[in-house]
Amino acid sequence: EAGVTQFPSHSVIEKGQTVTLRCDPISGHDNLYWYRRVMGKEIKFLLHFVKESKQDESGMPNNRFLAERTGGTYSTLKVQPAELEDSGVYFCASSVKGPPGEQYFGPGTRLTVT
């Protein structure tokens, strides 16, 4: 069974540009989560989808971040326009059940904004 996949693995963009991160959860997992780890800090929750609906988006930093999960399958996280402080590793996770069900994490996308 394929695990959670994320694309790209690395992205380097300039301040002001737009970047879209993609997450493909494990097939059949209705719950999908986005997290971010900024260098030197802990992993922080961004948002939680149940199928195509946003269950909780309280962790989204600001309105430059837009997450979608059309059709309840893969999800995208778009940052527009990117700022220097957006640099970090963005993790996606999926689970069959909601919290505290076991979450399976993807390898992350390392985003660098210069």
Next chain:
Amino acid sequence: TQLLEQSPQFLSIQEGENLTVYCNSSSVFSSLQWYRQEPGEGPVLLVTVVTGGEVKKLKRLTFQFGDARKDSSLHITAAQTGDTGLYLCAARKSGGYQKVTFGIGTKLQVIP
């Protein structure tokens, strides 16, 4: 201020030694999880504890949830080089839907 304080943040030990890492908070949690993360990969769940005082064992790893459900420890017996990695605790507060909060992690290096 971090909700979950992990200590130590860095630990380097010889193979065969025992070690304990801690995850502490002033908040009460409904559940607490320990993850292990290797470079270039996402965290992998090791264990979930939900009951105060609960002890779970996973081979040479022993996990304990505090009686008051505010803290936890991970003890590794006879560490091996394969135990090297970043150990993260993550917890969810009691009451309704609560998002998970992570600690900053303990980076463990086991030297042969």
